[in-house]
Amino acid sequence: MSTSVTRSVESIQKMPEPRFLASDNTSGICPEALAWFLKANEQDDLAYGNDEWTHRAADQFRTLFDTDCDVFFAFNGTAANSLSLAALCQSYHSVICHELAHIETDECGGPEFFSNGSKLLSVPGINGKLTPEGIREVVTRRNDIHYPRPRVISLTQSTEVGTVYSLNELRAIREVAREFDLRIHMDGARFANACASLGVTPAELTWQSGVDVLCFSGTKNGLALGEAILFFDHRLSEDFAYRCKQAGQLASKMRYISAPWLGLLENDVWLSNAAHANAMATRLAEGVKGLSGVDLMFPVQANAVFIELPDEVQGRLREQGWSFYTFIGKGGVRFVCSWNTSAALVDRLIDDIRNALKTRV
Amino acid sequence: MSTSVTRSVESIQKMPEPRFLASDNTSGICPEALAWFLKANEQDDLAYGNDEWTHRAADQFRTLFDTDCDVFFAFNGTAANSLSLAALCQSYHSVICHELAHIETDECGGPEFFSNGSKLLSVPGINGKLTPEGIREVVTRRNDIHYPRPRVISLTQSTEVGTVYSLNELRAIREVAREFDLRIHMDGARFANACASLGVTPAELTWQSGVDVLCFSGTKNGLALGEAILFFDHRLSEDFAYRCKQAGQLASKMRYISAPWLGLLENDVWLSNAAHANAMATRLAEGVKGLSGVDLMFPVQANAVFIELPDEVQGRLREQGWSFYTFIGKGGVRFVCSWNTSAALVDRLIDDIRNALKTRV
Amino acid sequence: MSTSVTRSVESIQKMPEPRFLASDNTSGICPEALAWFLKANEQDDLAYGNDEWTHRAADQFRTLFDTDCDVFFAFNGTAANSLSLAALCQSYHSVICHELAHIETDECGGPEFFSNGSKLLSVPGINGKLTPEGIREVVTRRNDIHYPRPRVISLTQSTEVGTVYSLNELRAIREVAREFDLRIHMDGARFANACASLGVTPAELTWQSGVDVLCFSGTKNGLALGEAILFFDHRLSEDFAYRCKQAGQLASKMRYISAPWLGLLENDVWLSNAAHANAMATRLAEGVKGLSGVDLMFPVQANAVFIELPDEVQGRLREQGWSFYTFIGKGGVRFVCSWNTSAALVDRLIDDIRNALKTRV
C-alpha cells in the first residue's frame, strides 16, 4: 500500500517463513555483482559517471551487443522505460503497447508523466504479444489531429506473461514499424531471460531485429538496482544524458551502479543467471502440469509461471508463507523464479500445491 | 560532459594520483552503512519498501526527529528536492530560493520538470543565505496573475557556500513564511553538517523552526545513494508515495537504500561522519588562512572551503592531481571534505598550496 | 488532416453545396451573442477580465445556477476540460471516464498534458453512460501504488452518443463518488442540450446532483468561441485563475468572450438554442425511423443522431454535399443539429436518405 513506508511496522505481513516467488525483485545481489560493488568501494572516484567503472561497463555493453550503441544508466525500470519513450516521442505522439504491458498497467502514469502526456494505445494479443495486425489496426484506425499520432511500438521481451517474441515475430513487427515510420522500444525487464530462452545473441534480439532502444534490467538479473538504456541509433540519444539528469536519474556515485554491471557482464553471468531462473520456472511448470485442478495459463518460455489455482489452494499456500501475485481478471497466480531460486524451493512449492489440492473439499 | 558515458574511455582525465576534494560525492560508503547493506543482502525480502529494513529506518527517523513525520526515500538529491517541491506547490506557483541554490543552478531544470513549470524566483543574499527582507521583497514585488504566486521558500542547510543558518535566522524566516502563507522546504544535501556545526538537534533545526519538509542526503553522508524525504505535516505528504512511484523514484529492492540508512542512524554515525568532515574543512581553512595570495571567501561553518587562489596556483594543484570545482563568477575554488577525508590529505593540500604560492613568479 | 493549415488551398474538399451536420461547431454565431459582441466593441476596456462584461457574465452564471460558484473562461473545450481535471487531481491520480468520452478519444492527449500525466481509466457502458457498477469496478480493481489512484469521475452530459444522464442516474453516481471520495467533473460540451432535454434546471443537473465542476460550452451553443468553467466548491478553484493564465487560456481582450455569453444568458437564449437543436435531431430521427436499411443506434435524447447506414448510402450522401462523421468501430454515422439547423435542411436530408436507399442495388 502506498503509505506503508510512513506507517508503523505492524502493517508488515510477517510470513511464517518467507518463500518469495512473487517477483524476481525479491532476490538479493548475486555474488559476482557484489564483488564488483565492493571493489568500487575501495577508493574514492569521480562523480556523475566520469569514473572508469562506468566507462568500462559502457564499453562492455558495446562489446556484448556488437555495435557502437550509446549506453546510459537509470535507477529503475519505471524511469528507464519512461525516459527512453520520452526520447522517442513528443507529448502529442502515442506509444503502441500490449494491454498487459507494464508501462500501461503498473507504472502509475509514469510514461505519461515523463513524456508530458504521450498517450499509450493498448492493444490485445494472445500470449501477451503484439502482432503486426494489431499494430496496423491501431495505426490506421484514424489519422486525424485529435488522435495522438502513433510514433513508437513498445515490446516487452520476455513478455508480462512469461512468453518470448521469436526473431521472426520481431522481424514481422519491424516491417510494420518501417511501413508507418514507427520506432521500436524494448522493455527488457527480463531481456536476459529472453536471450537465454531463445539461444540467440543480444544483437540478434535487438538492433538486428529493428529495435531502436533497449531497457536492460539489472535489478531483476542480480543487482541491487540499476538499469541500462541502450540506444542503437545515435540520433535518438542526442542530449539524452541531460534528460536523465533533469529527471533525477543521474547517480552522483554512479560507480555503484556501473561496477556491479561489470560483475554481470563478465563471464556472461547475466546469461547464466537468467538461464537458471528459466530452468527453475520450467521445473515448476513440469511439476504441476497434469495435476487435477491446475492449469498453466501461458506457455512457460522464460522465468514466470502463470497457473490457475482454486482459491482455497491459493489461500493454503499463503498460509504456508508463499508470496505470489494474483493475476488481475484471470483468476490465476504468478510465480517468478530468479537467479537464486533453488530447485529445493521449487520442489517444495510443487509439493505444497499437490498437497493443497488433495486436502481441499 | 554529458555524453561521457556513451563515449570511449580515452576521455577520462587520469589524475597522477587522485586527490578528491571536489565534492563529498566522490567518497565511498562508510563501514557502518556497508555492514547493514550486506546484512540486508543475506536473504530475500519483500519489494517496494514493504520489507522490515525500510520500516525500521522510517521509525528511526521518527525517533531521531522526535516527531511522527512521514518518511520516504528517493534515489538522489535532484529527485528528492524536486519531488518534495512539486508536492508543496502547483505548476503556477513559484519557489523562492537563493540565487546560488543548487535547485536553481545545478539541476538542469529538474524542479521545473517535476512540478510541470513552477518557476524559481532567485534572490541574492550574503553568505549564500536568504533573509526575511529578501523573501519579503520578492513576495510583495507583484501580486498580479502574470507573476507565478510564491508558495514555497527553499533553504539549503548547510548552504551552497559552506555557511549555516542559525536557529534565529530560521525562526525569522518562519515569521515571514507565516505572514505570507508560504511553506518551507529544506534542501539538506549537507543537513548533517549543519547539525554538527550548530550543535542542535535535528528537531530544532527543522520542524521546531518551521520547516515543513526536509530532504536529508545520505549520499553525501556515507551511503552509495539514497535520500530521505521527511514531511513534518501529514497534509503535505498525502499520496506522496504515488508521486515517487510515478516519477521513477520507488526502488523495487528498497532495502538496499533503507538498510544502509540504519547504519548511519544507529549510534549517530550520521553525526560523527559530518563532524569529521566539518573538522577537516576547518583544518584546511586554518591552514591556509593568512597565506599571502589566499583569501577565504566565506565563513567556514560546515564541510566546504571556498578560497580565492591565483590562477597559476590552481593550475599547479590540478597538475598534482587535486580535483576541485571553480566557483562560477567569483574566481575562487571549492574544496569539500567528507566522512573519509584524512587529516593527512588536508595537510598535503595545505602544503601544496603553500608551495605553489611560493614558486609562482 | 493535421497540417492542413500550412498547406495550399487545393486540399480543401469543396462540397457541391455545403450541408453541415457533422458537428454543432460548423454553425456560426447566433444573433443575440453577436449583438453583445458588437456592443463590447464600441469602446476600449480593461484587459484580462477586469472589464464589466466579464463580471456581469460571471454574475449571471451565478444567478442561473442559483449558487455562488466560481466562474472562469477558457478558449475551447480541450482546455476547459483538461484544466479543470488538472485542478481536481495530481499527476499520479486517475480520471474515470466512459470509453467513448471525448477526453479519452479526441483530445490528442490533452488531459494527460495539462495534468502532467494523470491517466484516464476508461470504462464501457451502454448508451455512452458510466454506471455506478462500472465506476466501482475500476476503483476497487486494485489499490496498490502502481495503479494511479482514482480521484475524479468525468461525465459527459449530454453524452457522446446523444443520450442524457437522468437526475436519478447522476444521483446514483454521486453515491459511489462519495463512497470512494471521488470528485465529479461534467464535460458540458452539450450541457444546454441536456437541460433542454430533461426539462430540469442547471442547478439540479449539476451541484444539486453532486457535480463539482462543470465545463459549459458556449462554442457549440452559438458563440464564436469560449467555454465557461464553473466550480461549485470554492476549495477546488483555489488559484485556478493562475492555472488558466499559465496554460495560455487567459484572454487579454476577455470581453470578446464574456460579452457574447451575456447574449446567451439573457432571456435564456442558451436554452432555446439547445431546444431547437434537440427538436431538429428528433425530427431527423422520426423521419428516418422505420426506413428499411436504417437503424438508429442510440436513443435520440439531445441534438445528435447516430444512424447505421449502408456504405453506398453514405457515399451518395457525401456526393450530395452532406458532411458527417463516421462512428469508429460501429459502421454508423453521426449527424449533429445546431441552433441554426433548419427544418428544411433536416427534411432534405431525410429525403436524400430515402432516395439513396431506394436507388441502391
Next chain:
Amino acid sequence: MSTSVTRSVESIQKMPEPRFLASDNTSGICPEALAWFLKANEQDDLAYGNDEWTHRAADQFRTLFDTDCDVFFAFNGTAANSLSLAALCQSYHSVICHELAHIETDECGGPEFFSNGSKLLSVPGINGKLTPEGIREVVTRRNDIHYPRPRVISLTQSTEVGTVYSLNELRAIREVAREFDLRIHMDGARFANACASLGVTPAELTWQSGVDVLCFSGTKNGLALGEAILFFDHRLSEDFAYRCKQAGQLASKMRYISAPWLGLLENDVWLSNAAHANAMATRLAEGVKGLSGVDLMFPVQANAVFIELPDEVQGRLREQGWSFYTFIGKGGVRFVCSWNTSAALVDRLIDDIRNALKTRV
C-alpha cells in the same frame, strides 16, 4: 487579483472616464478585421481550420513574408510563444532571453509549463535588447550536464521597452546563433510596430535575418484575439498542429480567428495600424520631452513610451482616469498607443502631465 472574475462587481475600479493607455490590448477590433469577421459569420463552415478563410489567411502570410512558411494560429501570446519555444527545444534545454522579456516576467511560468521544464536563462542588456556578447556569455559560462543546454535565443521585436532591433543587430545575433547551433525565436507581440518603425519588410526582419519562428500578434494589432505562428524551417514545425491541438490551442470555429486576419493582411492594414500607433507614441514623447521633472527612459522607436514621472504626478493622472502600468523597479510608467489611439487623447495626456507637474508642491 487573480480571482477577480469569480468575485463580485464591486472590485472593478471605475475610472471617472476611461483613458486607456495601459496597453494595446485595451483597444477593440479595427473595422477591417471586424468586416471579415462578420463575413465569415454569414454561413456555416468546416471546423478545425479546414475552412477556406484559414487557408487564404495562411497563403497571404506566405505572400507577405515572401516564403513558403508554415502557418498556425493560437488564441493568445502566452500560448503562441510557449508552444513555439516548446517545439524548438526539449525539457532539458534552455532559452536565452532578455531579463525583461515577457516570457520571463509575465507568463506565470507558461513557457516552463508548455515545454515541461525548459529553463529561461535571462540576460541583462541596455534598451531591452540582447547582444551577441550577452548571449555568448550565457552559452559559454558552463557546459556541464547540470546546466540546461542553451538551444534557443528568444528576441522580442519591438522590445518590452519600446525599442527595436535593427537589421544589423539581428544579423550579429544570427552569427552567434550559428556559432553555437541555437535557434532564433521572435516574440512579435508588436512585430508590426517594428516593421513600421524600421521601414523594412517582414521577410527582412525575420527569416532573412536568421529568425526560425515568429509569433505575430493579431490581438495587439486590431483583432479580438488570435496570434499567427510562422515557421520558416519546415523541419521545426513537424507535427506542430498536433502540439497545438493537445495544448488546447486549436479553435473549432477557426474561421473567427483567420478571417479577421484577412482584414489585417489585405491592403496592409496591419502596417498602417502599427504606423499610427507608433506615430502617437512619438507624438506623446515629443510632447513631454523637455518638461521639467519628466524623463524619457528609453528611445521611443515603436508604440510604447516609458516616462519617469514624480509619484504625485502619477497619482494625479490616475485620479483623472488615466490607466497605465508602473514599471517594476524603475519608478517609471508605461504608456502604450494603439491603432485607435487618437491624437486628441495623446494631447490631453500631455496637457494633464504638464498641469500635474505645475500644481505639485
